[in-house]
Amino acid sequence: MFSFDKASSEIREILDKPIRELGLKLEGSLLEKFVQRLYRELDRKGLKKFRPPCYLTDEWGCPSGEPVIGIPFYLADRKLSLLEKELNDLEDSRQIMMYLRHEAGHAINYAYGLYKTPEWKQLFGPYRRQYRDDYRPIAFSRSFVRHMEGWYAQKHPDEDFAETFAVWLTPGSKWREKYKGWPAMEKLLYVDRVAKQFGRVDPVRPRGRKDITVDDMEITVQQFYEALLSQQPSPGDLSLDAELQDIFKSPHHRTNAVRPAAELLRENRKPLVDKLTYWTGVQRPLARKLVESIESRARELNLLANVKREREYLTEVTVYATALAMNYIIRGKFVQR
Known part of the structure; x- marks a missing residue:
């Protein structure tokens, strides 16, 4: 954040x-x-x-x-x-x-x-x-x-x-x-x-x-962005642990060829949001919040990504986020309780 x-x-x-x-x-x-x-x-x-x-x-x-x-x-x-x-x-x-x-x-x-x-x-x-x-x-x-x-x-x-x-x-x-x-x-x-x-x-x-x-905008730059951020929608309380742990499975053997999954997601945040918004119709601010939530939870769970499988991870995350987004389009919520 x-x-x-x-x-x-x-x-x-x-x-x-x-x-x-x-x-x-x-x-x-x-x-x-x-x-x-x-x-x-x-x-x-x-x-x-x-x-x-x-x-x-x-x-x-x-x-x-x-x-x-x-x-x-x-x-x-x-x-x-x-x-x-x-x-x-x-x-x-x-x-x-x-x-x-x-x-x-x-x-x-x-x-x-x-x-x-x-x-x-x-x-x-x-x-x-x-x-x-x-x-x-x-x-x-x-x-x-x-x-x-x-x-x-x-x-x-x-x-x-x-x-x-x-x-x-x-x-x-x-x-x-x-x-x-x-x-x-x-x-x-x-x-x-x-x-x-x-x-x-x-x-x-x-x-x-x-x-x-x-020339009419008397508010400061920070005030403008604080107001903008306060108006952005929230994806709500998402339970992502099981799916993210399934995507970023721990390696069966020790390897040095890993890095934080959150780092991989951060580097690819914009293209993920771009494609998610383009193909699902979910509004961009909400799509970004969803991708940020996935990234944040991956960081909190200390999930790791094998550098040799990064394209595979991104494919899975894209499909996963798309499924959540379509759930939102159809039912009004990313996850049904």
């Missing part, structure tokens, strides 16, 4: 600073190249007039109905990125572009008012449908594309459109081949047709209203 008191000196020096006083700017930061890459992708797809403004805020997203893209502030600063990596698994370059393409889908929907049209409603559903964070997706449904982790297109009609747009926009996605014969193809063809229709048309709403920006 991360401790602010034990953070590195360069991280500690920013913890007490109000976020608004950090001088964070998108322009000139490492993020700027990703935004420019998004704009180039839009241009190559024939969208000559659509350039959604981007700004730094507290999380990824477009304010509802507003054609602007909010990007997490921690991605604009190296020290903040180090802190985020410790706490929440920092996005890599691939994931940053995935999020940008997804949010661009929301932005173009709002910029041209597509969600108001009968065809959009017929394909994606009512825009005013209530959002639910605890939605239970139908795994492997061919009526929806796959872009972001989980089965995110199934969360809401607006997310369905944003995911569809992102797949269409992604270079090399080969969506015509991948989704051939899927009901989702009709949605992709709609996006392709709309892009041609509005490619050289000015947006109805070229600029939108931003919600909270970094």
